[in-house]
Amino acid sequence: MKLVASCKISNQGVFLNSKLVPNTKSTETNWKKELYTKTGVTYPKFYKMDALAKLAFLSYSYLDKALKTESYADNDIALLFANAASSKTTDLKYIESYKEKGSPSPSLFVYTLPNILTGELSILNKWYGENVFFIEEKFDPEFYLEQINFYFSKGAKGVLAGWVESNDTNEECFLFFVENNGNELTIEELTNLYKS
Amino acid sequence: MSIFITYGALITPLGNTTVENFNRMLKGDSGVSIIKDSGFNNEDWPLGMIKSIQDENRYNKLLSDLCHQLIKEHGKGLFEDEKTLVVVSSTKADINALPNDTFASTRKILNDQLGLKNKIIIISNACISGVLAINTAVDYLHTDKYDNVVVIGIDALSDFIVYGFQSLFALSNEPSKPFDKERKGICIGEAAGCVIVSKKRLNDSYAVNYLGGSSSNDANHISGPSRTGEGLFRSINKTLERSKVGKAEIDFISAHGTGTNYNDEMESIAFDRLGLNEVPLNSLKGYFGHTLGAAGVIEVISSMKMMEHNIVLKSIGFEEQGTSKRINVLKANLEQPTNIILKTASGFGGGNASLILKSVL
C-alpha cells in the first residue's frame, strides 16, 4: 500500500506529512475552535459535534488539501478508526446532564458512541464505503496495516485510517490515507509518522 | 475457502442456552417485560431484562456467565489455543466503570476465564457491531494466523442507555411492534451471545457456511437513517455480490426492525429497491428487545436455529403493514426449507451491515 498523506493534530499544532503547519499550536482550551477558524472551511455542523468528531473533522480538513479524493467512486474509500477511551469525554458530559443538570441530553447522547465520527466524515464527503471502529489499548501500527489489507482484499481503493482520542489528559487525532498500489508502507514508517 | 459458523453460547431473558432460547422462541415467548421505575422520571418502560442477574454490575456478571457457559459447552482447549482469536462486539461495555476504562473488564474477564493467548479485538460501532464482528472474524480467517475466531456480542441494560433513548423519544411504552402500523419505538434489551467462526468444521454439531458480508455508510445523518435506505441498499448488494448469491435464492431475511418509525420505514424502502418484497422476513427484536452490541450475534444464532429446523419465526408485534413499501413480515411461524438467510443491521453513525449464511450441504 502507498501512503498518500498523513495529518496529526493536537494542541501542539497541525503536522501535515510530519511538517508543522505555521501558527497552529495553541495553549487555549478552545484550541479546536481556533483551528476551525484557521482551516478556511465553513461547516456550521462543526459547533454541535462532540470532541471526537471535531478532532476528526479538523484533521481531515487539513489532510484533504493533500488528497485527490474526487478520483474515487463514492464506494471506494473505506474508513478504519480506533481509540482506547471510546467516547469517554462525551459519556461523562451526558451523565452529568441527567445526574446534575436536570434531564438526559439527546444531543449529547447521540455522540456517546465512538463511531459517530465515521458518520460525520461520511456525511461530509458523501462516502458510502465500509466503516469500522475498534477499541484498542494503544495505537498499534501493525493492527492498522492488517485491517487496511483486509479492506484492500475486499475491493477498497483507498482507506482513510485514524486514531482519534479524547480523554482526561490528551486530545489528539492522527489520520492517514493509503491507496492500494505502490510501495509498502511499513510498521516502522507508520510508527514514526504517528510519533512525529 | 469455506467458512463455518457453529453455536458458541447464548444468554438472554429467554434462557441460558441456545436450545432453551429457541424452544421459547418457537412458542412465541417474549423476553420483554415492564420494568418498574426504569425511566428517568420513574416511568415503567418495557425492557428485555435478564431477571436472574441481580448484580450491580450487570455487564461484568453477564460476560462472566457467558464465559462459564462457553467452557461448560466447549471445554477450555479451544479458547487456550494459540490459533484462536476472540472478537468482541459491544456498544457501551462496562459503562459503570466511568470515569475509568469501560473496556478494561472485558479484557480482564475474558483473559482470566478463558485463558486466551492473543490480543482481544473489540469493535464498538453502534448497533451494527455484531454483524461487523462476524465479518471481521472472517477477514482474520483468510490469513494463516488463526483457525478459529470466537465472536462475542454483549451489552447490558443501564440507566445510561435507557435514559438516552428516552431523551430521543425513541422508547415504546409497550412491547415493540417492528414494521407495524401502530409501532411506537424500541424496547432496549440485554444479552450475550457467541458464535465460533472457523476454517474447518469444528465438530459434529450443527454448522452453517458464511458466504459473504459487507458494510456501507448512509452518508446522511448521524442518528437518523437515510430516507432512501441508501447504505442498507448498497450493503446488501455488496453482500450478495461477495456471496455469489442471487436475490431469488434468499429464503429468509432477519432484518434489523427496531420498531421506530424511521428505521423500519427505511428498511422497507431498501428491501423494496432490491425487489425483496416477497421474501419472508422478521425482526427478532420482539423476542429479546434491541440488544445493541449483542444484537447481530444473537440474531445470527437465532437465524442458524431457524435454518437448522427449517422453520422461520414470526415477527412478534406485527399485525398490519406500517411501512410505505410492502414487505413480507411474518405473522406466524412458517415451516419451509431455509437454506440461505440474509441478516441485516443498521445503526447510529449511519452504519449498515449485512451477511449471508447458507446451510452446510
Next chain:
Amino acid sequence: MSDLRETLKEQIIEQLNLEDLTPADITNEGPLFGDDGLGLDSIDALEFIVLLESNYNIKIADPSEGKEIFHSVDSLAAYIEKNQ
C-alpha cells in the same frame, strides 16, 4: 428586549452543548437550523423543547410547531414574550 435575546443565546449554547460558540457568533435573525444556520437538526429541536420548559415554564403543545418557533433567536424570543 435585547436582554432576552442575549440570554437566549447563552441558554442555547449551554443547552445544546455548543461550547465553542459565543453569543457574539449567533445573530438574532439568522436561521438556527439547517446548513444555512448552525447546522442544527431534529435532535437539537428536542433540546429546545427542554430549554423552553426548564427556563421559561413553557410547554409546546404541538412539537411539530417547533420548526417555526425555533427558526431563529428572534422567533424564539417572540414566542416566549407571547406565552409568558
